[in-house]
Amino acid sequence: MRMESYQPRPRKGRWGIVLVILILAAGGIWFLSRREDSVKSTESDDSSTMNQDGQTTNTTSGNKTSPASQEPSLSPQQADQPAPGPKGMTRGLAEYIGPSPITVTRVSREQAVADLREGLNLFAQNTNLLPARTLLNRAYISGQLAEPQAIQARKALEDLADRTVLRRESLVNPEDPYLRSYTFRSGDMLHSRRKGGRVTRPGVIARNRLNVPAGVIVWVNGLRSAAEFRAGVSYKLLQGPFHMVVYKSRRVADIFLRDLFVRRIPICIGAAETPTPEGYFRIVNGGKTVNSPYYPPAETGRANVAIFPGQAGYPLGPDGRNMKIEGIATLGTNILASQSYAIHGTNDPTSIGQAESRGCLRLRNEDMEFVYGAFQDYAAPDDPSATWDRWSTITIQP
Numbered sequence: 001m002r003m004e005s006y007q008p009r010p011r012k013g014r015w016g017i018v019l020v021i022l023i024l025a026a027g028g029i030w031f032l033s034r035r036e037d038s039v040k041s042t043e044s045d046d047s048s049t050m051n052q053d054g055q056t057t058n059t060t061s062g063n064k065t066s067p068a069s070q071e072p073s074l075s076p077q078q079a080d081q082p083a084p085g086p087k088g089m090t091r092g093l094a095e096y097i098g099p100s101p102i103t104v105t106r107v108s109r110e111q112a113v114a115d116l117r118e119g120l121n122l123f124a125q126n127t128n129l130l131p132a133r134t135l136l137n138r139a140y141i142s143g144q145l146a147e148p149q150a151i152q153a154r155k156a157l158e159d160l161a162d163r164t165v166l167r168r169e170s171l172v173n174p175e176d177p178y179l180r181s182y183t184f185r186s187g188d189m190l191h192s193r194r195k196g197g198r199v200t201r202p203g204v205i206a207r208n209r210l211n212v213p214a215g216v217i218v219w220v221n222g223l224r225s226a227a228e229f230r231a232g233v234s235y236k237l238l239q240g241p242f243h244m245v246v247y248k249s250r251r252v253a254d255i256f257l258r259d260l261f262v263r264r265i266p267i268c269i270g271a272a273e274t275p276t277p278e279g280y281f282r283i284v285n286g287g288k289t290v291n292s293p294y295y296p297p298a299e300t301g302r303a304n305v306a307i308f309p310g311q312a313g314y315p316l317g318p319d320g321r322n323m324k325i326e327g328i329a330t331l332g333t334n335i336l337a338s339q340s341y342a343i344h345g346t347n348d349p350t351s352i353g354q355a356e357s358r359g360c361l362r363l364r365n366e367d368m369e370f371v372y373g374a375f376q377d378y379a380a381p382d383d384p385s386a387t388w389d390r391w392s393t394i395t396i397q398p
Contacts, residue, residue: 086280088331096381098211098390099258100243101141102280102331109144116140116149123156130175133160137260154264161262168222170235178239178257180208186231190214192387199387204237206387212240215373241376241388246361246396248276251353253361255371268351268362276359277341279333281394283377285386287324287337290372292316292344297358317345317365321372325394343394344368361396 079092084105094103107115119135122128139145140153165178172181182204191214193201205214218226221235229235243256248269255263270276293306294316307313309320316322322344327333335341343361345368346352352364363371379386 086331090330093330096390097393098241100241100393101245101254101256101259102243102393102395104141104259106142107138107144109142112139112142112144113149116145116153120152120156123160129160129164130173133157133164133260136160140261141259154261157261158263161257161260165238165257165260166220166262168220170221170233172234172236178260180210180237180239181234182208182237183234184229184231188229188231190217190226190229194385197385199385202387208237209389210237210240211376211388211390212238212242213373213376216240216242216370219370219373240374241390241392242371242374243392244371244375244394246276246394248278248396248398251355253363255374265363265367266353268346268353268357269355270357270359271355274358276357276361276396277327277333277335278396278398279335280328280331281325281333281335281341281396282328282391283375283394284324284326284337285378285380285383287326287342288372288375288377289322289324290319292320292322294320315347317347317368319345319365321345321368323372323375323377326378328393343371 074092074095079090079095081091083089083091083094083103085094085102089103097103115135116139119132119139122132123136136153136157140150140157145153164173164176170181172179174181184204189201189203190205192199192203192206199206204210205212205217210217214226216238217235218224218228220238221229223229238257240257243258244253245256246253246267246269251267251269253265253267254261255265291309293308294314295304295306296302296313309316309318314320322342324337324340324342325335326337326341327335341359343363345365346362348356349364351357351362356362375392376388376390378391379388381389
């Protein structure tokens with residue numbers, strides 16, 4: 001009886017073991033199939049297509065390839081630590097902005113004067129342009145030079161910028177940290193391709209993290225449009241973004257490529273009754289427009305009447321290039337986009353160098369064309385539609 005009652009138990013246990021094995025096997029098969037599906041799904045989002053010339057082009061979705069999603073590689077504690085620059089600058093914000101006039105570490109006056117002397121000597125020899133440029137720029141951006149010395153530095157740096165980074169040709173010195181040479185491939189585009197609000201194929205600008213609009217890449221290569229880029233040909237790419245520092249009392253603005261001074265331009269600032277605000281600004285996301293409508297001041301009684309380029313009373317230049325700016329609140333500039341401060345061209349060239357605007361910055365139309373084409377508007381770090389991770393800053397000083 002015991003044997004008979006005992007014998008079925010092991011048999012029942014064996015069937016239980018077999019049943020467990022079958023369940024585990026089925027679960028393993030299900031897991032592997034799901035994993036394979038997941039891999040296939042990932043590959044479909046991050047697939048590669050073959051160009052006509054047989055080279056592979058990445059077609060990753062915007063959320064995966066967009067540089068805007070790449071946060072600074074700092075811990076929260078490190079990101080909150082103070083950094084060189086204006087009050088409120090942190091290491092996280094400085095890394096987000098990148099090399100610029102407001103994030104650079106400045107040298108002492110003694111070092112700046114020594115750098116100026118050595119840089120001018122190399123500049124005069126006309127053989128070591130990049131070392132000369134580095135020394136002169138470090139001296140100038142320090143803010144430690146007397147005005148006669150600053151004039152010397154600016155003159156040399158503008159010449160060097162015109163012969164290197166802004167020269168309208170495709171030649172690139174491989175040692176220049178502000179430039180990159182890129183050989184276009186069949187099917188390459190400057191802009192990224194989107195579908196349904198998502199980036200389906202990053203363009204040349206996004207893949208190389210240039211942080212500049214397409215227009216300035218076309219311009220520095222001496223081309224008329226992006227359609228003129230040809231496969232198999234190497235072109236110059238600028239490592240942006242560009243920045244601006246405005247000196248209201250002098251009615252001038254300095255233009256920088258990252259932290260490199262490239263030129264000074266004259267401007268018009270706000271009149272005494274409608275002054276241009278001071279502080280740290282950026283271009284509103286989507287705030288760059290052409291043929292921009294102009295609405296006269298409320299006191300004219302025509303505040304709701306839009307005026308367009310070519311019409312009487314239009315003040316923003318022949319093509320209405322306009323860049324709306326907003327304050328960088330973390331640096332203490334609480335100017336909202338709704339307050340409608342902007343950088344734009346003008347139909348009154350005699351106002352340049354004066355204080356006559358209603359608070360906006362007016363530029364000569366040729367300067368506005370360059371700035372509009374070179375400056376990058378703001379994009380939040382978590383903006384999935386952006387293909388740039390750094391943006392231009394505008395510093396307005398007294």
